[in-house]
Amino acid sequence: MSTLVANEKKGFGSTIWDYLTTVDHKKIAILYLIAGGFFFLLGGLEALAIRVQLIKPMNDFVSAGFYNELITMHGTTMIFLAAMPLIFAFMNAVVPLQIGARDVAFPFLNSLGFWLFLFGGILLNVGWFTGGAADAGWTAYTPLSTTSPGHGVDYYVLGLQISGAGTLMGGINFLVTIINMRAPGMTYMRMPLFTWTAFVASALILFAFPALTVGLFLMMFDRMFDSVFFDAAMGGNSVIWQHLFWIFGHPEVYILILPAFGIFSEIIATFSKKRLFGYTAMVFATVLIGFLGFMVWAHHMFTVGMGPAANSIFAVATMAIAVPTGIKIFNWLFTLWGGNIQINTAMLWALGFIPSFTIGGMTGVMLAAASADYQYHDTYFVIAHFHYVIVGGVVFGLLAGTHYFWPKMFGTILDETLGKITFWLFFIGFHMTFFIQHFLGLMGMPRRYWVFLEGQGLDLGNLISSIGAFLMGIATIILLINVVKTSVKNEKVGADPWDARTLEWAIPSPPPFYNFKQLPLVRGLDPLWIEKTEGRKGMTPAEPLGDIHMPNNSFLPFIMSVGFFIAGLGFIYQKDNLAWLSAVFIGMGIALGCMLVRSLKDDLGYHIHKEDLQKEAKE
Amino acid sequence: MTDKSMTTIDQQQQYEQEKRKQEMKQQVITFALMIIFTIVAFGMVMAELPKLFVIPIMLILAAVQVGFQLYYFMHMSHKGHEMPSMMFYGGVFAAFLTILALVVLVWW
Amino acid sequence: MSEQDVLNPKHMPSNPEQATLEGKNKFLGFWFFLGGETVLFASLFGTYLALRDSTNGGASSQDLFGLELVFIMTMLLLTSSLTSVYAMYHMKNNDFKRMMIWLGITVALGLGFLGFEIYEFVHYIHDYEFTMRSSAFGSAFYTLVGFHGGHVVFGLSWIIALMFRNAKRGLNLYNAPKFYIASLYWHFIDVVWVFIFTVVYLMGVL
Numbered sequence: 001m002s003t004l005v006a007n008e009k010k011g012f013g014s015t016i017w018d019y020l021t022t023v024d025h026k027k028i029a030i031l032y033l034i035a036g037g038f039f040f041l042l043g044g045l046e047a048l049a050i051r052v053q054l055i056k057p058m059n060d061f062v063s064a065g066f067y068n069e070l071i072t073m074h075g076t077t078m079i080f081l082a083a084m085p086l087i088f089a090f091m092n093a094v095v096p097l098q099i100g101a102r103d104v105a106f107p108f109l110n111s112l113g114f115w116l117f118l119f120g121g122i123l124l125n126v127g128w129f130t131g132g133a134a135d136a137g138w139t140a141y142t143p144l145s146t147t148s149p150g151h152g153v154d155y156y157v158l159g160l161q162i163s164g165a166g167t168l169m170g171g172i173n174f175l176v177t178i179i180n181m182r183a184p185g186m187t188y189m190r191m192p193l194f195t196w197t198a199f200v201a202s203a204l205i206l207f208a209f210p211a212l213t214v215g216l217f218l219m220m221f222d223r224m225f226d227s228v229f230f231d232a233a234m235g236g237n238s239v240i241w242q243h244l245f246w247i248f249g250h251p252e253v254y255i256l257i258l259p260a261f262g263i264f265s266e267i268i269a270t271f272s273k274k275r276l277f278g279y280t281a282m283v284f285a286t287v288l289i290g291f292l293g294f295m296v297w298a299h300h301m302f303t304v305g306m307g308p309a310a311n312s313i314f315a316v317a318t319m320a321i322a323v324p325t326g327i328k329i330f331n332w333l334f335t336l337w338g339g340n341i342q343i344n345t346a347m348l349w350a351l352g353f354i355p356s357f358t359i360g361g362m363t364g365v366m367l368a369a370a371s372a373d374y375q376y377h378d379t380y381f382v383i384a385h386f387h388y389v390i391v392g393g394v395v396f397g398l399l400a401g402t403h404y405f406w407p408k409m410f411g412t413i414l415d416e417t418l419g420k421i422t423f424w425l426f427f428i429g430f431h432m433t434f435f436i437q438h439f440l441g442l443m444g445m446p447r448r449y450w451v452f453l454e455g456q457g458l459d460l461g462n463l464i465s466s467i468g469a470f471l472m473g474i475a476t477i478i479l480l481i482n483v484v485k486t487s488v489k490n491e492k493v494g495a496d497p498w499d500a501r502t503l504e505w506a507i508p509s510p511p512p513f514y515n516f517k518q519l520p521l522v523r524g525l526d527p528l529w530i531e532k533t534e535g536r537k538g539m540t541p542a543e544p545l546g547d548i549h550m551p552n553n554s555f556l557p558f559i560m561s562v563g564f565f566i567a568g569l570g571f572i573y574q575k576d577n578l579a580w581l582s583a584v585f586i587g588m589g590i591a592l593g594c595m596l597v598r599s600l601k602d603d604l605g606y607h608i609h610k611e612d613l614q615k616e617a618k619e
Numbered sequence: 620m621t622d623k624s625m626t627t628i629d630q631q632q633q634y635e636q637e638k639r640k641q642e643m644k645q646q647v648i649t650f651a652l653m654i655i656f657t658i659v660a661f662g663m664v665m666a667e668l669p670k671l672f673v674i675p676i677m678l679i680l681a682a683v684q685v686g687f688q689l690y691y692f693m694h695m696s697h698k699g700h701e702m703p704s705m706m707f708y709g710g711v712f713a714a715f716l717t718i719l720a721l722v723v724l725v726w727w
Numbered sequence: 728m729s730e731q732d733v734l735n736p737k738h739m740p741s742n743p744e745q746a747t748l749e750g751k752n753k754f755l756g757f758w759f760f761l762g763g764e765t766v767l768f769a770s771l772f773g774t775y776l777a778l779r780d781s782t783n784g785g786a787s788s789q790d791l792f793g794l795e796l797v798f799i800m801t802m803l804l805l806t807s808s809l810t811s812v813y814a815m816y817h818m819k820n821n822d823f824k825r826m827m828i829w830l831g832i833t834v835a836l837g838l839g840f841l842g843f844e845i846y847e848f849v850h851y852i853h854d855y856e857f858t859m860r861s862s863a864f865g866s867a868f869y870t871l872v873g874f875h876g877g878h879v880v881f882g883l884s885w886i887i888a889l890m891f892r893n894a895k896r897g898l899n900l901y902n903a904p905k906f907y908i909a910s911l912y913w914h915f916i917d918v919v920w921v922f923i924f925t926v927v928y929l930m931g932v933l
Contacts, residue, residue: 105752105755105756106752106756168763172756172759172760172763173756175706175755175756175759176752176755176756176759179702179755180748180751180752180755181748181752203706203709206706206709206710206759206760206762206763207709207710207713207762207763207766208713208766209763210763210764210766210767210770211713211717211766211767211770213767213770214767214770214771214774215770217870218774218866218870221859221866221870222866225859225860226859226860227859227860227865227866227869227870228783228860228862228863228865228866229774229778229863229866229867229870231863234781234783234862234863235778235781235782235783235862235863235864236778236781236863236866237725237777237778237781237863239724239725240721240725240773240774240777240778243717243720243721243724243725243773244717244770244774247713247716247717247720247770294712294713294716295716298720298724306724310723310724596888599885599888599889599892599905600888600892602901604734604901628738632738632741635741635819636820639741639816639819639820643812643813643816646809646812647809650805650806650808650809650812653805654802654805657798657801657802657805657924660924660925660929661794661798661801661929664794664929664932664933665794670933673929673933674930674933677925677929677930678925678926680925681921681922681925681926684921685918685921685922688808688914688917688918688921689918691812692808692809692811692812692914692917693911693914693915699745700758702755702758703754703755703758703759706758706759706762707758707761707762707765708762709762710761710762710763710764710765710766711762711765713765713766713769714765714766714768714769715769717766717769717770717773718769718772718773718776720773721770721773721774721776721777722773722776722777725777
C-alpha cells in the first residue's frame, strides 16, 4: 500500500466510495462544504417561506402550525446544520495546512464527526415527511417542547444529540492537531489568526456542548420515558432547561463568530499587503472573548426573574465583551490603513462585514442593558440584532472564506464578476431585510407570531423586509451559478493566486493528499511572506525527503453513524409501539459493534515511500 | 548500537524504575489518606454533627481527594501535563459556573 | 525498519504511552475529553441539586439512602483506582503479566461496585416504588447516578476488551496508549464518584 493512488483517474463509483471512506481532512472539508451548503439552502428556503407569510397583514400562505415548524427548523438548521459544518469545512481545509501538518491528529474521529453530523441533520429533517417537524422554537423551551404533540420535537432531540456528538469530536480533534502537530518553528504566537480562532472555538465546543448533551438527554427522558425534570406538577423545573440550553447556546455563537473573525483577518491582511495590525492584541482578544463567552449566558434570560443582582452581573459581563470585539474592529481598520488595498469579492465581503457587524454589536450592548431588555425581549428587535451578528458576521465570513479558500480547496478560482454581483445583491438585501426589523421590534411586533394585523404601522416595514429576503435568495442562486460555471470551466490556478502570506499557499492547489512533501521550516509570523520578501519562491524544508506515514481509509464511521441513526428512529417510535425497541437494539448494536471493531482491529496506516515521492516529482 | 550506549540505557532504565518505585510508595500513602478522608466524611454524617459544620468540611475533603486522584493517580504533577491541566481546569471552571447557576439561579 | 519493529523496540521506553505521535495525540485528546466530561457531570450535578428537594410528596433522600451500602461501594471503587495505578506502574516497567493481573483485579472490583449499584436501584424500585417517574427528585437521582453507572459499564467493557485483545501479544507502543487512557478513564469515574457519595448520599441523609 505505498503507491500514490490519488493520482490515478478514477470512475464515478470509486470516487463515491473514496469519499464515503475518506479520512483525508481535505476531502472531509469538501464533504462538510457540500452538506453544510445543502442545509444552508434548505434553511434559506424556510426563511423565504417565513418572509412570504409575513409579506402582508393577516396572510394565509402557511398555517400557524406549519409556521411554527418553519421558524423552528430555520433556526436549528442554520445554526447547527449550516453555519457549524461550513465553519468545520474551512477549519478542515485550512488549519492543518496553516500549521504545516501532514494530517489531523485523529483522522478517523474527524470522519466520524462528519458522518454523525450528517445523519443527525438528516434525522432532524425526517420529521417533515412523517407528520411534522419540530415546532417549539430552536431554543425548544420547556414545557412547550415537552408537551408538544407528535414526534417533531423528538426528532429535534435525537438529531441534535447525534450531530452534537460529531461536533464534539471535531472540536477535540482540532485542539490536539493544533497543539501537537505544528511544523518546526511554528510557535503559538506565529500561528495565523484563523488557526488561533479555530483553536479557541474548539475549546469552546469542548466545554459548551456537554451542557447541551445533558439538556437534550433530560428532554429525551421527559418526552420518551416519562421522567419529570421539567414537569412542574411533579416537582420539576423548566428553568433548568433554559440554563442548560444557554450555557451551551451562548458559547455557541462565539464558536460561530470567532472562526469568521479568523477568516476576515486572513483576507484583510492578504489584500492590504500588510502584516495584521496588532497580532498579539488580536490573539488576546480572541482568547478573552472565549473566556467571557462563558459568563454571559443568562442575558438570554433577563425576563425569567433571576433578580436584579444576577441580571446586573450578567449585564456587565455582556457589555464587557464589547471591549475585545472593539479591539478587533480597530485592528482590522488599522490593518487596512495605509495598506496597498486590492478589492475583490473576498475583500468586499470583509469590508461589508465591518460596519454590518458593528451595528449588530451595538444593538447587542443595547440588549445587554437588562432593564431596557424588558422592552426588547421577544420582539423583532432581537431578531434584527442576532441576524446582524450571525448573517453580517458569520455568513459574510463564510462567503468570504468560500471565495478566498476556493482556489486552495479546488484549484480553480470563482468568477469575480458574478461574485461581486452576489455580494452587492446580498449586502443590499441583507440590510433591507433586517435593518427595518429593528424598528418593527421597537414598534412592538413580537417574534414567532405567524400573522400581524392591518393598520398598526407594520405593513410597509414587513413588505420591505420580505423584498430584501428575496434579494438575498437571488444572490445565493447567482453564487450557485458561479460555482457550477467555475467547476465546468475548470481553469486551474497556481499554488498562490492571491500572493498570500500563510503556509497553506506554499503548496499546490489542491494540495497533494500528504500536504507537505517535506515539513516546512517556519521562521516567523506569515512564514510564506517572509520567504517571498527574501526572494525565495517557497518554504525552506525542515527535514530531508523521507517516508510519509498516512492513515488508512475506513468505512466504519459511516456504518457507525447509520447505526446511531437507526437507534434514534427506534427511540422516537418506541413511544408508539414497543416493537420499535428492536430498532434501538439493532442500531446501538451496529454502532457499538463498530466501536469494538475499531478498538480491537489494529489500524497502523501505511507509508508513502521516498522513492515514489521522488518519482512523482519528476513526472 | 555499541555496548557502551547499551549500558547507559540500562542505567537510565534502572534509575527510572527506582524513581517509579518511590513514587508508588507515595501513591500508596495517598490511597491511605483517601480512605481516611472517606471514613471521616462518613463518620461525621453518622455521628449526626451539625449540618452547617459537616457540609463544608465534607466538600473540602472531597476536593482534596479529587486533587490526590488527579495529581498522584492520574500523574498530573508529571511533566508534559501543562495542556491537559489547562483544559481540565477550563472544564472545571465551566463546571463551577454551571453548578453555581443551577443551585443559585433556579427558583421554584 | 518495518512498522512492527518500530512498535516493538528492544528497549521499551519508560513512558510507552507517549512514545509515538499517535500515543501523544491520544493522551492529550483524552484529557481534553475528560475536561468536557467534567462539564457533562456538572450539568447533571446542578440539575440534581436544583431538584433534590422536589420529592412531590414521595420518598425523599432521607427515607431512601442507607450509608452502609454506599460505604462499601466507595471502598470498592477507591481500591480499584489504586489497583489501576499498580497496573500502570507495571506497564511502565514493561511487566505485562503483572499489569494484566492488576487490571484483572480492577475489573473485579468494578464489577463488585456495579453489582451493588444494581442491587441498590432494584431495592429502591421494589421496596419504595421509587422510580424516575415518581418525582423530579427521582428523575434527577437516577439520571445522575445512572450516568455514572453507565460510565462504569463502558469503562469495564473497554478494559476487558483491551485485555482479551492483547492477552497473547503483550505490550507494544501501539496498545500502551490504549491501556493508559483506559486507566485515566477509570480514575475519572472514581473522581465523579467522590462527588456523588459526598453530594448525593452524605448530604442526602443529613
